[in-house]
Amino acid sequence: MKKSLMLYLFLLAILMNIFTYMFYSREVKFEKERYDKTTKRLRDSISTVSTKLAESNYFSLENNENAQNYFDNSASGGKVILFEKLIPVVTEKLLDLNANPNGNPYTGQDKIGPNKFIINKVKILNHRWIIADYSNGELWGEVLLKYFVDDKENITFEVNQTWLYQK
Structure with missing residues (x-):
C-alpha cells in the first residue's frame, strides 16, 4: 500500500x-x-x-518650397530672407500689437465693452497669408491676413477677411 x-x-x-x-x-x-x-x-x-x-501641415510655410523660394531673391541681386527666422519674427510682431489699448488692430474688430480683442494663435500659411485666432475673453473669431516683407525686412499686415463667432 x-x-x-x-x-x-x-x-x-x-x-x-x-x-x-x-x-x-x-x-x-x-x-x-x-x-x-x-x-x-x-x-x-x-x-x-x-x-x-x-x-x-500641407498649408504651412515650413513645408511649401514655392513659398520658401519667394524669399530667395539672390538671383535678382536681392537679399535672401531665411524663412526659419522669418516665421518667429512675423509671429512676434503680430502678437506685440496685442499691447495696443484698443486691442490688436489686425483682428478687424473694434473694442466691445471693457475687453479688447487680442490675437491668441497664429499660423503662417505661405509667403503671403496668415490665419489667426482672436478673442476678447467672451467672443472668439478668426482672421485671414496678408503680410508683406520688404527689402529692408519691414513687415506690414493687411486684414483680408475676419469672422466673429456667435456666443
Whole structure:
C-alpha cells in the first residue's frame, strides 16, 4: 500500500509538472502574440498620426518650397530672407500689437465693452497669408491676413477677411 501511494504521488507530481510546463509555455506564446499585436497597432497608430500631421501641415510655410523660394531673391541681386527666422519674427510682431489699448488692430474688430480683442494663435500659411485666432475673453473669431516683407525686412499686415463667432 505504501508503494502504491508513492506511485500515485509520483504520477500526480509528473502530471502537475506536465500541466505546469504546458501552462507556462502557452502563456509565453500568448504574451508574445499579444505583444506583437500591440506593437503592430502602435506602429499603425504612429503612421496614421504622422500622415495626419503631414496633411495638416500641407498649408504651412515650413513645408511649401514655392513659398520658401519667394524669399530667395539672390538671383535678382536681392537679399535672401531665411524663412526659419522669418516665421518667429512675423509671429512676434503680430502678437506685440496685442499691447495696443484698443486691442490688436489686425483682428478687424473694434473694442466691445471693457475687453479688447487680442490675437491668441497664429499660423503662417505661405509667403503671403496668415490665419489667426482672436478673442476678447467672451467672443472668439478668426482672421485671414496678408503680410508683406520688404527689402529692408519691414513687415506690414493687411486684414483680408475676419469672422466673429456667435456666443
